[in-house]
Amino acid sequence: MEIDTACVHGSVDRSHNTGAICTPIYQSATFAHPAVGQTNGYDYSRLQNPTREQLEKTVARLEGGYDALAFSTGMAAESCLIELFSPGDEIIASDDLYGGTVRLFEHIARKNGVSVNYVNTSNVEAVRQSITERTKAVFLETPSNPMMHVTDIKAIKETLVDAGAGRGSAQACAGRGQKAPPLFGGVGGGAPDPKDIILVVDNTFLSPYLCQPLSLGADIVIHSGTKYLGGHNDTLAGFLVVSEPTLSEKLRFIQKTTGANLSPFDSYMLIRGIKTLAIRMEKAQANAARIVDWMLKQDKIAAVHYVGLPNHPGIEITKRQTRGFGAMISFETDTVETARQILNRVSLILFAESLGGVETLITYPLMQTHGDVPPEKRAALGITEKLLRLSVGIENVDDLIADLDAALA
Ligand SMILES: Cc1ncc(COP(=O)(O)O)c(C=O)c1O
Secondary structure (H helix, E strand, C coil): CCHHHHHHHCCCCHHHCCCCCCCCCCCCCECCCCCCCCCCCCCECCCCCHHHHHHHHHHHHHHCCCEEEEECCHHHHHHHHHCCCCCCCEEEEECCCCHHHHHHHHHHHCCCCCEEEEECCCCHHHHHHHCCCCEEEEEEECCCCCCCCCCCHHHHHHHHHHCCCECCCCCCCCCCCCCCCCCCCCCCCCCCCCCCEEEEEECCCCHHHHCCHHHHCCCEEEEECCCCCCCCCCCCCEEEEECCHHHHHHHHHHHHHHCCECCHHHHHHHHHHHCCHHHHHHHHHHHHHHHHHHHHCCCCEEEEECCCCCCCCCHHHHHHHCCCCCCEEEEEECCHHHHHHHHHHCCCCEECCCCCCCCCEEECCCCCCCCCCCHHHHHHHCCCCCEEEEECCCCCHHHHHHHHHHHHC
């Protein structure tokens, strides 16, 4: 089944023989047992719910993963991920990351004794040199938010393997219903393996339609499902997709213990959103390419950061590892006044935080998505008062350009 077909049909569970085309919303917190020691497959919705299960199967299928876990938000998914680590562990992370991820790393992971070393992951050698005995994960965004840096996922994986640190594929499967598998010396016991570095990729900006990081060597894929997967700016969601059974067991244990799962209704909303993922991505990225062409001709736009530009340093890597360039654009204006004028004057395009929906949104990273990133770090990355980020939607592109043109005039 091709991925656009899987978006539409991936989630339909035909086993109930009702003929229903769409997955029902199983709005039930708990499930009755036929007899002592027996189950119908579901016990309590924090553990699993049939609607969420169908969504998780679909997302696992789209990413080519062994398993997918659905959470109430992208940050809930990331919070579950960092529970894999123990005091003393270290994460190597891209220096350009969604600000909420930086906040999680700096305020929660660090408090729990997990340190984060930020490096430019586009520089594979810099990643290699940053690996220490304490490194337990490499966490990256590609393209990164908001500067659109591109990282070669396969090359990072090869570097981890060369360093003797890449996670082997032959992990023992603990099997559902057995006792909790050991985490890295944390909950559930078990000795840490210093050679075991997990490669984690936040695939929110591209979606599985454009990129499948597990096929390039990643061990875990993260999504803010709020963005392209949901696609309509109406539902918060998050996902962890894993390549193999041991990670699935560990993360499912944490998920059922900490409990930030996606509700049945929101699971349904995501299933519905994903059905149109392929056509939304195609239309949005075609619009983005046209808007980039227009931006390059504007005197008041000083720089455009878009991974599809021929002079983007990551263009060749992007061509190798994705099906397209996506629909996210960052750009710098000539002055701060121009940046603020655009934000105040757009009318069809909405000045709002988020991305990946059918509506085109414009964001001020300095004040919104990256407001909590330390100012010196923002300045070093180029997140200035003149930087704006555009998440291109699926409207008619001429209307979008006319709106930007009027805002600039
Ligand atoms: C790249 C990226 N990852 C993760 C998140 C967090 O997702 P959520 O807002 O669904 O918690 C966001 C949110 O903007 C994001 O842009």
